[in-house]
Amino acid sequence: MIAPSSPSPEPRRHSPLCPECGATSIRIRTSIEVEVDVVVEDPAAEMIVMDELLGDAMWDERTLAVCPACSWQGTVGDLRRRALTALGS
Numbered sequence: 001m002i003a004p005s006s007p008s009p010e011p012r013r014h015s016p017l018c019p020e021c022g023a024t025s026i027r028i029r030t031s032i033e034v035e036v037d038v039v040v041e042d043p044a045a046e047m048i049v050m051d052e053l054l055g056d057a058m059w060d061e062r063t064l065a066v067c068p069a070c071s072w073q074g075t076v077g078d079l080r081r082r083a084l085t086a087l088g089s
Helices: 076-088
Strands: 034-039 048-054 064-066 073-075
Touching: 064 076, 073 076
Parallel strands: none
Antiparallel strands: 034 048, 064 073
16 A cells, blocks of 8 residues: 655745845845964065954844845844834734
């Protein structure tokens, strides 16, 4: 007897993020702090990186967000307000 197959899982659907074109992917522009330990073996030589420490990448409501599909620009706060408005609909 052949066991019935289980249904395939539904593909994950992403909600539109871009308020202009409805793209589901947005780029958030942020920065991180990097500490680098360097040495110089000869005063005329270039610095040699010995170690580096990457800090956290953080963003807030004022951080720039950009849609790579249509070049819309706004803030993370704009996107959050849009998502909350959509949930209230």
